[in-house]
């Protein structure tokens with residue numbers, strides 16, 4: 238277990254041992270439900286989840302990477318730990334997934350800043366140790382870059398379909414891949430999300446704590462907003478199924494993938510209102526923007542042109558093609574499953 242200073246626990250609260258932290262601070266969960274002063278932290282925890290559920294990153298009480306006031310550290314850590322308690326009590330897995338992802342993106346910002354810190358060597362070292370401890374990636378600083386072994390790079394970049402992440406497009410020397418601080422932490426985003434998610438899933442579910450009921454009920458209501466309608470049918474081609482699965486997992490489907498999916502489903506006769514909920518799990522989901530973009534694709538706004546689904550050829554170059562024998566040399570996903578003349 239890493240030894241963390243007070244600023245570090247506030248930045249990376251998922252590294253704290255929750256039970257121990259509460260015990261060390263001399264609190265019990267029951268006190269948070271009954272003491273009016275402590276109750277505010279339960280509201281703050283609810284807010285932290287609500288912000289995450291909406292695909293945003295919780296705005297912390299930290300200024301730069303320092304605790305703003307003496308009281309801010311406990312608030313930061315307690316709101317995270319209480320958020321986990323609320324999530325466990327609600328049992329809403331959609332919210333847990335979205336919370337873990339948003340917290341991973343929040344930590345990612347601090348990790349990137351710590352890696353790039355040139356005035357305080359200890360911050361950089363801690364960030365490197367966190368990456369090593371959690372994901373077994375040995376990162377070393379080399380001039381302005383961070384380098385990792387090719388084998389580690391390949392193992393962790395497997396989830397990226399964009400061309401810039403292909404090894405052939407990277408600066409490689411002596412078996413080491415060169416990365417900027419941003420790329421180094423971007424590489425572990427998914428695993429960081431999975432790590433936080435599994436920490437929450439594996440945490441013990443307490444029995445209902447008096448004073449927590451309201452927040453838990455509100456979470457159950459909130460989660461209803463994020464129930465997706467599965468529109469996958471056996472007739473959809475693998476590229477479309479893959480895009481839908483990525484969105485359902487809360488992954489950040491690239492713009493080209495969203496374009497393909499929207500254009501495909503519109504061509505299949507689905508309405509903008511039927512398609513929009515599919516995008517609700519995207520980490521950057523914004524209802525207004527999604528509706529605007531779908532209406533644009535449908536030709537009901539903007540130039541009035543309805544866009545058609547890109548060709549298989551084009552989708553291959555965008556790393557969106559996951560061809561199977563049934564694709565049978567078709568030239569557009571819209572032809573999938575239709576008998577060829």
Ligand code: SF4
Nearest residue numbers: 474476549558559564
């Ligand atoms: S061949 Fe065409 S339909 Fe099949 S997965 Fe690739 S892009 Fe989709």
